[in-house]
Amino acid sequence: MELRRTFFAAAATAGAVALAVSGCASNGSSAGRGGASGPFNVLVVLPLSGTGAAEGQAELQGVKGAAAVLNAHGGILGHKVVLTADDDQANPSMAITDIQNVVSGGSKPNLVIAGASSNETDAVAPILNRAKVLNIEDDDDPKIDNGAATPYTFCSTVSIPSVIGALVAYVKSLHASKVGFVYANDALGSAVGQYEAGALKQAGVNVVAASYSATALDDTATLLKLKSQNPDVLVTEGLGPQAGYLYSSRAKIGWNIPTVGDSAVAASGLAGLVPAADLVNVKLQAFADQQYRPFAEQSTAMQSFIKAVAAAGPITQPISSIEFAYDALMFADEAAVQAGSVTTDAMMNALEHLRSTASVVGFVNPAFTSASHVIDAPPSNYVFVPAPAIPPVFFEVPAATPAGSITG
Amino acid sequence: MTVVLAGLSTGAVYVLTALGYNLVFVSAGVFNFAQAQFIMVGTFISYWAAAQLHVPVLVGLPLGLLIGFALGAVEEIVAIRPVRSFGGQAELIVTLGVGVVLDGLAYRIWGSQPLAVPFFGSSRVLTVLGGKILPVEVTLIAVAVVAALALAAWTRFSLTGMASSAVSEDGVAAAARGIDIRRFSLVSVAVAAGLAAALGPVIGPKTYAVYNLGDQLAIIAFVCLAIGGFGSYVGVLLAGMGVGLAESVGALYLSPPYGDLIVFAMLLTVLLIRPSGLFRSAAVRKV
Numbered sequence: 001m002e003l004r005r006t007f008f009a010a011a012a013t014a015g016a017v018a019l020a021v022s023g024c025a026s027n028g029s030s031a032g033r034g035g036a037s038g039p040f041n042v043l044v045v046l047p048l049s050g051t052g053a054a055e056g057q058a059e060l061q062g063v064k065g066a067a068a069v070l071n072a073h074g075g076i077l078g079h080k081v082v083l084t085a086d087d088d089q090a091n092p093s094m095a096i097t098d099i100q101n102v103v104s105g106g107s108k109p110n111l112v113i114a115g116a117s118s119n120e121t122d123a124v125a126p127i128l129n130r131a132k133v134l135n136i137e138d139d140d141d142p143k144i145d146n147g148a149a150t151p152y153t154f155c156s157t158v159s160i161p162s163v164i165g166a167l168v169a170y171v172k173s174l175h176a177s178k179v180g181f182v183y184a185n186d187a188l189g190s191a192v193g194q195y196e197a198g199a200l201k202q203a204g205v206n207v208v209a210a211s212y213s214a215t216a217l218d219d220t221a222t223l224l225k226l227k228s229q230n231p232d233v234l235v236t237e238g239l240g241p242q243a244g245y246l247y248s249s250r251a252k253i254g255w256n257i258p259t260v261g262d263s264a265v266a267a268s269g270l271a272g273l274v275p276a277a278d279l280v281n282v283k284l285q286a287f288a289d290q291q292y293r294p295f296a297e298q299s300t301a302m303q304s305f306i307k308a309v310a311a312a313g314p315i316t317q318p319i320s321s322i323e324f325a326y327d328a329l330m331f332a333d334e335a336a337v338q339a340g341s342v343t344t345d346a347m348m349n350a351l352e353h354l355r356s357t358a359s360v361v362g363f364v365n366p367a368f369t370s371a372s373h374v375i376d377a378p379p380s381n382y383v384f385v386p387a388p389a390i391p392p393v394f395f396e397v398p399a400a401t402p403a404g405s406i407t408g
Numbered sequence: 409m410t411v412v413l414a415g416l417s418t419g420a421v422y423v424l425t426a427l428g429y430n431l432v433f434v435s436a437g438v439f440n441f442a443q444a445q446f447i448m449v450g451t452f453i454s455y456w457a458a459a460q461l462h463v464p465v466l467v468g469l470p471l472g473l474l475i476g477f478a479l480g481a482v483e484e485i486v487a488i489r490p491v492r493s494f495g496g497q498a499e500l501i502v503t504l505g506v507g508v509v510l511d512g513l514a515y516r517i518w519g520s521q522p523l524a525v526p527f528f529g530s531s532r533v534l535t536v537l538g539g540k541i542l543p544v545e546v547t548l549i550a551v552a553v554v555a556a557l558a559l560a561a562w563t564r565f566s567l568t569g570m571a572s573s574a575v576s577e578d579g580v581a582a583a584a585r586g587i588d589i590r591r592f593s594l595v596s597v598a599v600a601a602g603l604a605a606a607l608g609p610v611i612g613p614k615t616y617a618v619y620n621l622g623d624q625l626a627i628i629a630f631v632c633l634a635i636g637g638f639g640s641y642v643g644v645l646l647a648g649m650g651v652g653l654a655e656s657v658g659a660l661y662l663s664p665p666y667g668d669l670i671v672f673a674m675l676l677t678v679l680l681i682r683p684s685g686l687f688r689s690a691a692v693r694k695v
Contacts, residue, residue, distance in 0.1 A: 215624055220414035221659035241522040241616050252540050273524050
């Protein structure tokens, strides 16, 4: 799903937006390595305008929420968290320029959170690693989650294999004699789809696969072709309108066999595109914390998260985007506390051996290793829920939380 | 048969998009790249009417007509008219720019997630000639056929229709015979935009309202025009339906990439054998 964000094209608006969130007037001249009394400087480089703005603003909302929570408790090891946000307009070149300007300026930030897509994170990670700047990204790509190749880069989201692993485990549990698998034929759909189909086959599942045209308005023919091979379970891949066309075609041909939508389908707002009556026997893959739970029943960390991000602005994007960005800063805090220091190497070593992740909300007991700097969440972090059951907002926000109340 | 009907219904969307391109091309002598974006605007207007104004989705038809007409008029006055004297490429570039602006505005207003446009009729699957088809798809096919034939009849039998052909074939000669070219261009761009946006209640339930829908439709509509012949409404109808069928049947018997390949092979073949398109007579052009 993370890879799919690269669908967002570079935007046309210009300029960089810089804002201080936590109350400090400037960050540029502060001790970059977090001197005893200096701030903990965080550079956030995200698409804040243009076509990637919705995703970028959601992630910034998560980082703002985390900064507010940490600063309310005295910051990171007593260092006030100061955010500087730059707008890269989803353009890797602009992200590189932003990062180079900062790291070559003599005042390196303590932490960088950069990019809403793998295009941007892949571009900036080598520069940050050469400059030995700790960066925790909320977007995964195998190119940057390898601890040996990019030791200063961590990913606060799950690895693609772990998402697919959960899907495979669930499909296997259905004990189908034959599984039909259908995926979009665009570059990203093919990459993820073939990975998923391959993983199913590797797990011993008898798979018949077919791709559909990513630009097609109707997938009837592809589904009929697959149906003729008599699978007893259907697994689908598709994002946005693709998922809608796929499931409308499924309903039209009356093919109601048990059907599983992967995480991309789950992120497509399927319940709003296809009538509930047409989603019979459809289950969607979701993160476990996306299940609705009353606020009072949430964990303390989750309650802090919900209050903080709701105070930073209205929640309009899938909560996972906000969570992973929020967690990037929380991981940094946990590492600093464990290391007793905010120096880069101490935090990097601590991240690879974290003992506590109590403030992290995205996953249960997430862990990095020296080899893998991305979270390999076990299948228990995922659920497969009936399609119409996924609401647009997954959790309850207490009514008393004032929206947009975080100020300088 | 279900595959054939699916191909025809998809082809109907292509036809309705391409008819708008054709109308502007015939009447104003401009290839308006933003035309498909007016279809997109129409789907959002229908969504807005049904989901936010809570009025019947068919209200999207007159609303789309009015808003599309206004947007088209603005496009003609602000973007097309100032570059008329610079030649065809300038018009292509500015209309492409208008399309990008409309995409961006739609994204800004409604976001990136697709939005469902309800259909004003039944949603129960019908069986036609042994194949499955949705009522919205039957409506799409019917509207596409009627629209193409009506436009063909208008061009052939009405005075304004014949004048529109005269404008595209030789603007100077048409002006010499008293046709107000500027006014003709303004009205035709605006009417084509209005008609495209008025299709929201019919096209939206099939395609959803998505900000980049116009980009998706523009290329294939261009292919339909090139195969059918610029200026021929009947050609566009047959080419659009043919392209939809080729995609659908290709996906069944081969695989989706081959379906796309068949469509572009059709285009190349037509361009090689009959560059003016299947249903347009060849004309001498000064180059």
